[in-house]
Amino acid sequence: MKLSILIPMFNEEATLEKIIGRVFAVDYGVDDLEVVIVDDCSTDTSFDVAQKISKNNPDVTIARHEKNQGKGAAIRTAMKAATGDVMVIQDADLEYDPGDIPSLVSLIQRDIADVVFGSRFSSSGPHRVLYYWHQIGNNFLTLFSNMMTNINLTDMEVCYKAFRREVVNTIEIEENRFGFEPEMTAKVAKGQWRIYEVPISYYGRTYDEGKKIGWRDGVRAIVCILKYNLFRGPHPDSPAGRRNLL
Ligand SMILES: Nc1nc2c(ncn2[C@@H]2O[C@H](COP(=O)(O)OP(=O)(O)O)[C@@H](O)[C@H]2O)c(=O)[nH]1
Numbered sequence: 001m002k003l004s005i006l007i008p009m010f011n012e013e014a015t016l017e018k019i020i021g022r023v024f025a026v027d028y029g030v031d032d033l034e035v036v037i038v039d040d041c042s043t044d045t046s047f048d049v050a051q052k053i054s055k056n057n058p059d060v061t062i063a064r065h066e067k068n069q070g071k072g073a074a075i076r077t078a079m080k081a082a083t084g085d086v087m088v089i090q091d092a093d094l095e096y097d098p099g100d101i102p103s104l105v106s107l108i109q110r111d112i113a114d115v116v117f118g119s120r121f122s123s124s125g126p127h128r129v130l131y132y133w134h135q136i137g138n139n140f141l142t143l144f145s146n147m148m149t150n151i152n153l154t155d156m157e158v159c160y161k162a163f164r165r166e167v168v169n170t171i172e173i174e175e176n177r178f179g180f181e182p183e184m185t186a187k188v189a190k191g192q193w194r195i196y197e198v199p200i201s202y203y204g205r206t207y208d209e210g211k212k213i214g215w216r217d218g219v220r221a222i223v224c225i226l227k228y229n230l231f232r233g234p235h236p237d238s239p240a241g242r243r244n245l246l
């Protein structure tokens, strides 16, 4: 089995090298590994850093956007470029620990799950104590998403999401920015894929340290929860779509 680790990157020169080092320090228990970095038109030296890394490591490939589009667009590009049987999303900052990835991937490898979400809120591992109102916002978005999808996630907005390739082919991300999180969640729930959640640790950063997501992204998430749950049916190649065709 080949694993593709997808890294969307926008102005992450301070952390890229470090996170790549951490990614390659983990034993994923897979036959083959690739890392796909998508530079979302960074204005700092991130792209140069990425190029230096890929020159020294044949398992790292880079794609570049001509213009900044957002994390959703970067994931769309990464999914098109990736060649793995399983894909997992890894941010280019240091908020998530790649050491948690094997627990997501192994559920897919053992054919128990098709999609695995990490959860920062159902875990006993370390969590940086951070913004209270963020957590309330996060909990609300997960609650509202769950009400619309009828699945019982505890952390819809989490970065760590792993997919079997067949699932990726049915997602077709439309949202360019952070709205792709509720969009993908709605699409995998509608497809009735086998979804699991595993606890992960979280080393959150502050806005001073470079965090970028803001309240506007929260408002957009609400719109996306409504849009992708009310106005989309299951993809024809998903388990639910195939049942509909019978
Ligand atoms: N904020 C932001 N992040 C992007 C963009 N394109 C790619 N990314 C990457 O998406 C990931 C998540 O962004 P981040 O700012 O860490 O989100 P946050 O930690 O949830 O505030 C990081 O790896 C970013 O580098 C973009 O246009 N804006």
Ligand SMILES: [Mg+2]
Pocket: 091, 093, 095, 211
């Ligand atoms: Mg982050």
